[in-house]
Amino acid sequence: MSWLKKDPLQIIAFQGYGTDSHFYARGRALEDESIDLDEQHIWHLIVNTWKRFETDEIKNVGVSITLPNNTILKGVTDNKGYYKFEENLENLKALTNKEGWLSFELSYDDLKIKRIIQNENRFPGEILIPSTKAQFGVASDIDDTILHTGVVSTLKWKVIYNSIFRHAKNRIPLEGAAEFYHKLHKGISGENANPIFYVSHSPWNLYRYLELFLRQNKFPKGPILLRSLSNFLKKKPQDEKPQKQKEILNLLKTYPNLPFILIGDSGEHDPDIYMEIAEEFPNRILAIYLRSVQHKKKMLRVKGLVENYKTTMVLMVESSEQAIEHATKNGFIKS
Template sequence: MRLFKKDPLQIIVFQSYGTATHLYVRGRALEDESIDLEGKHPLKLLINAYKRFETDEIAHAVLLLKLSNGKIFETVTDDKGYFLLDEQVEGLDAMANDEGWLSFEVAYKNFTSKRIIQLENRFPGEMLIPSLKGGTFSKNSSFGVASDIDDTILHTGLVSTLKWRVLYNTFLKRASKRSPLEGAAEFYHLLHRGKSGKEANPIFYVSHSPWNLYRYLEFFLKKNDFPKGPILLREFGDFLNRKKQEEKPQKQHEILNILKTYPQLKLILIGDSGEHDADIYLEIAEQHPDRILAIYLRSVKHKKRMLRVKSLYENYKSIPVLLVERSKEAMEHARENGFIE
């Protein structure tokens, strides 16, 4: 029996991606801890960080997803409150906007709880349906972008000694004060609009961060005017556990799934030279040389790691690979190769 009053319930719907006939929605049912993303006091920031990771999930809850045409689907959360709705549905593109975003609502099926009624039991969600040339939407896609987040568009400090800067940035800096790398948002908007300046090229944000940081990262991207796109993270348990040697990183699985979902879509891969992006992207490019247009890797202030990455790509000539200090260098290369206007 709990000594304190329970928090109201919420459903966090992760921005996902699908097709005109494939409804694919992920999210999590949790108690609403009222995390203040604008909190300023160090103690408040630590409390918010604690709340993000010490979640009170709603296990085995029946949820309903309602499309704008009135069609309803049912799903159930797992032991950790996560849910996945994976359905074949015709005509989803007809309900999306001109950039391919499909809006819907998710609710708890059980309306008898006062805690649920308190929040009106309706939570918005969106799924992206990219449109290739000649597609349904007025804005079409020439290519997609799969981008890392940490130290690619957001100063994190992954290469700092003992990861102390990562801990400081994550737990003692509010999202509104986190600094994007200079010119990153402008570059991503140029890629999103493409060579004609009128396209809607999808941007997929793929990170090793846990889903617990979803709202934090979503707020950061919006606050700093990055193009809206699916944010693809991983479960906290997977974040803590070391993967087996033969097991591929979650980021690699996500990018391969994007390529599988959209067989006609080519990708630009953007990451950094600090962790494993260089290895992951090289393996993907070798497996799908006709699907990867270019690889951009941000340089990090770590001599040993930079030397390793340079040697990794030294004899690789199949597709363009650029190690960049600033976004301006990537913009110039993208413009020369006809990716942006």
């Protein structure tokens, strides 16, 4: 096996989510390509991008999760190195901090690997269990919603350029976005700890890049929900829902008593996805905020969609100030 003689091994835990009785965690087992997240030289940025996508997966091996109460869960990675734990447990909220984060430890559960990595077989992970004080959840897109990306550029050349040649620390968030999201997180009382979920069509390969961007720009901490590169590249059947839509529907299913605010942009498919979700769950979607983009044709299309839409509030916003004003007026946040 290739991992017996190559790079050190790692387990990347994607921040997941759950409830007091439902544990849901995902991640990936990979060779550690030693990506330096602080390196900003152009050549190193290109090399790092190559490393993100030319991954060496640790396939079909056992992995374990140890919870703070010493409960041990066992799983197996798939042929792309991904793992998924979904278990019904009890009293998980008792294991969380005041923001609702439950920390745990991951390890390889394979004797051959254990012999190789010995004492280094410990990797951190965490999931979010929303506070009982939460009044609503937020599901937000990333590209051109909180991060200048260029998804409406010709052939998406700006997306390619930004992802390869620009460091996450140098990427520019949309003005006022972090402030708006912190207000949503704090809620009307200032202490609601409303959960924020970042949902994107980007592949999981960019997870650490996006996590660094959110942390660097002081956005509220929240699970980042992406999709596998194989799904990113292949054409899906016409009747299959987009991965972003599936993720939001799973959030609504996981938290049946929690309404949601959906935030996206007007450049791609967010308006169609969000309105379809609102039609299916008309009493669960409090509002839809759509960032305006610099593309006349796309903006006209979206304006036509929202003009007579009555199922839930849809606001096309030019700035974070507009969104903050609307959210304050409707009792989602305090001024």
